[in-house]
Amino acid sequence: MFTKWKWLAAFFVVAIVMLLVRLEDQDVLDTSVRQVVMTSADLTYLAELGQEWFHQKETTIMVSSDISQAELLTFTDAQAWREGFLLKYDVGLPIYAGQGGLIVYTGHTKYTGKTMTISYDDGTMVSYGKLDRIEQLPYTRIYQRDLIGMKEAGQLYISIEKDGVHYTLEQIVQWLESANIHEN
Template sequence: MFKKWKWLVTILLVAGIMLVIRLEDQGVLDTPMRKLVTTSEDLTYLSELGQSWLNKEDEAILVSSDVGQAELLAFANAQVFKEGFLLQYDIGLPIYAGQNGLVVFTGHTKYTGKTMTITYDDGTTVSYGMLDSLAQLPYTTVQANDLIGMKEAGQLYLSIEKDKTHYNLEQIVQWLESTTADEN
């Protein structure tokens, strides 16, 4: 996060200096900006630095979206596993709480590795397994969209149970869609 702010502040500083110099050259400002920038090399360096940041056409730009379960809907395929499903993801993704609830288990299981189970306020119990990291402790409350873990590319185990019945894949997708719709 700090790097993003540092980058933004640097861009704004360079752009501001370039603007003030242009206004000085046009006679709009009397501020001697060129005297503040000690050498022409400083000015050239700042100008080239600013232009290199602004003229990056081929560089990929990371775009973030609102937090929530929407990314979980982008699985490549699914297969039945134990009481849930193994969902395949081509990229890593953060895992967020679908609703308000209570973390009832965090730990390592034989079949699903690093696993977190949350009982949500509506009575739904969701187990997220094969996580790469866990972000919540057991017996803590979570709010909708709180980060609960991270998953690198690969398989994520997801099991949803309500009223002692495990959801099938279609019901899991519907649940994910409904928790995504609740964000808006």
């Protein structure tokens, strides 16, 4: 049972993290709060604890058509920007999870607008920015083929990091190619 004290504790943890992130966005803090919060092993523990508190059960939804990340490979231009790249698209597209993972951040940043960061099960950390719609909540467990966001025509920010190293554009393209999802 989710008691009043558990609600209160969860509220304060979220409020403190949100305050620290806001201070980071305003350049008041030199420490990257997002990096600490998004790479902590405790984050997975907190997500599992939250699911336990809410007694959430995993459900599977059958999909009858092909779902592919191949659409992300249709960008018409790419520019290096911050730790990632701005990919330009002439049409809007849905963005799907390439594998299972945990959403460790959803929100708005001054550099990438609506942004979602996912810690995939293989240790890859992927940030999608300049999204038009975010389809998942933070600290949510996601699975391959889950819709995670929507992007209208324009620029999409993508940054991929693994073992502390940010991917080059060529590595991002290879990652997108390997993350293609087709229903069998």
